[in-house]
Amino acid sequence: MDAANRAEEFRRRLDGAAEATEAALDALLAPTALPGEITRPARLLEAMRYSTLGGGKRLRPFLVIESARLFGVEGASALRTACALEMIHCYSLVHDDLPAMDDDDLRRGRPTAHKAFDEATAILSGDGLLTYAFDVVADPATHPDGALRAALVLALARAAGLGGMVGGQALDLAAEAAATPLDQAETLQMQAMKTGALLRFAVDAGAILGGATPQQAAALHRYGKALGAAFQIADDILDAEGDTAALGKRAGKDAERGKATLVALLGLDAARARCDALVNEATAALAETGLGERTEVLAEAARFVAARRS
């Protein structure tokens, strides 16, 4: 496949994953209570749907689905895991946007949840999404093997929790309030937690679902790590260049807030070079899975993520 075809195939797969995820999330967040639920309060459900449906490229779901597909796994197993991951991503945005946190009014070009609803509903809708993510993964509908479901729950919780995403947000907020900015190592650690952990989980989930060998799982994990770092740098570059439209949220706010980014630490050119190097790392890791051309769509994903910079 040449570069243009690869890009086209990637786009087709990305859009396909987004459509499938949207439909599955819509069904999961239906008004009907599941066995063991008493009722799904309408306004709370509406807020959960508001923050989950109708937005985003669904990069994380795409990575789950395509990583699982490397091993021939398709269908509900990957899609439900993808939805759970997306719920956790979306809840984190809702809570991060709160007045006590980043205090943002705009997200994906729409009012943030606490603006569209109210602060209490935003907090609870985040709690509801986070909780529901584990419900979705643990449900037998996700996979017939209970031990595999438990492994997915464990990996997801560990990626999303105090030693991962939640901890990363705590470190980021602490850095904003601190007198001295984070150094490069601290910035990389914070970003590996705040943004990286969920992206790594996406490909780890594919390895779990697909029954990857330890070598394949480790290679995919390295891919996810490089991809996550590239993703964060590209986001920081986009913010520094002030492209609000491409970001879907207000640009330029990192510098305003003295936020720790590699752009601030290294400058734009070095940040761009690092982003390219990470793409190479990502594609090299894919080669080590021994899965050959099946990994091409994931390699293209790394290039896509890095190309978010304008």
Next chain:
Amino acid sequence: MDAANRAEEFRRRLDGAAEATEAALDALLAPTALPGEITRPARLLEAMRYSTLGGGKRLRPFLVIESARLFGVEGASALRTACALEMIHCYSLVHDDLPAMDDDDLRRGRPTAHKAFDEATAILSGDGLLTYAFDVVADPATHPDGALRAALVLALARAAGLGGMVGGQALDLAAEAAATPLDQAETLQMQAMKTGALLRFAVDAGAILGGATPQQAAALHRYGKALGAAFQIADDILDAEGDTAALGKRAGKDAERGKATLVALLGLDAARARCDALVNEATAALAETGLGERTEVLAEAARFVAARRS
């Protein structure tokens, strides 16, 4: 066993469960990162420990441990499940106390988390506890059977989520803001979600861990349902009678806020009578497990819960 001995034995078991839970929570919330975690940020961890350690009767852990013990299950399986449930209970208190929710300054006789730390840290520590609860249950250290761990995760998520505890809090907040108060059926439904769901999970968890027959599981579930309802009425009575010391939080605030309670709907005497009837329901359900005198400590727990009223 006579009444005095039963009460003494119950107290011994309750205190024992509280001690074991405290020690296990302390170990789970240690500074050392687990495999897959990058680091545990100190201040975030401190806030999680603040809201989890050193307080409460640990009624929910006690119920998990004693329900599992009915079937001869003791040790790490029950204790870790108990800790996970307590983490979810504690996170819910942290989030419910936030300025945007109940706006409380005092909890268990100490400043609430957002007062002792700050609002962002309180929100994140709640998110961290909620996430970690599922980590703890899904970890192989909890039980060798992965399918059983997945079943525990599913039951816990469903009890804690939008159709359970989180939904109950949403309904409670909506009721406070509404022009007309909740009627009796709506109040019971809200309370069955907000307070009841986690208490029911506690005994459901015992049935899952213990490999209960469907009949035994259903009987225990009925017990948990009656116990949860009695617990809520006793709490409402305590609040109405204004006993801040026994509550460990400011009393009298339900009436101030026009909060939906059975005391407000039925009056104190009828609420007390209903509480007694629920204790009878609870003990009758225990008899249906066919587990005989082993259930005595749980029967005593129901009487204890109802006797919280002064």
